[in-house]
Amino acid sequence: MTANLLEYIMLPEAARAGGPAPPAPSDDERIEVVVRRGDGTAEALALAPEAARAVRAVLDRLYAGGKVAVLGEDAELTPNEAAEVLGMSRPLVVRRMDAGDLPFRHVGSHRRCRLSDVLAFKAKADDQQRALDALAADTEDLMENHGL
Numbered sequence: 001m002t003a004n005l006l007e008y009i010m011l012p013e014a015a016r017a018g019g020p021a022p023p024a025p026s027d028d029e030r031i032e033v034v035v036r037r038g039d040g041t042a043e044a045l046a047l048a049p050e051a052a053r054a055v056r057a058v059l060d061r062l063y064a065g066g067k068v069a070v071l072g073e074d075a076e077l078t079p080n081e082a083a084e085v086l087g088m089s090r091p092l093v094v095r096r097m098d099a100g101d102l103p104f105r106h107v108g109s110h111r112r113c114r115l116s117d118v119l120a121f122k123a124k125a126d127d128q129q130r131a132l133d134a135l136a137a138d139t140e141d142l143m144e145n146h147g148l
Contacts (some may be wrong), residue, residue: 008067008069009062010067016121017062022059028067031052031055031056033049072117076113076115077112077113079093079111079113088115094111097111104117
């Protein structure tokens with residue numbers, strides 16, 4: 001299954017201008033979704049806590065002006081789609097695939113990688129970047145405070 005990441009969901013400015021995201025429920029509260037049908041009937045559905053956390057994360061991101069794409073963890077991505085998730089160029093993604101850093105499979109002559117592998121690669125890359133940032137901060141501190 002190939003996912004389509006080319007279309008993100010984004011909340012229009014007019015909807016965000018009305019104020020902040022709805023408040024998060026406390027531990028003893030729950031989130032309900034009300035479905036209003038065209039015939040005037042309505043049905044309230046209580047969300048499981050895990051689903052409520054997902055809805056909360058989506059709402060927070062949308063009201064902050066961000067974009068959201070919802071995909072299943074088993075979705076397969078093209079190198080272009082993986083590049084969009086990772087925030088890097090397609091050629092760099094292909095290089096990472098060829099180097100063995102990002103697992104993939106061939107579908108005919110095309111490459112596909114699982115979203116779960118892309119997210120794991122992103123988490124590892126983010127950890128490495130944080131470590132490099134901390135090292136750079138330590139180096140600056142040594143240069144400024146100890147004359148090294």
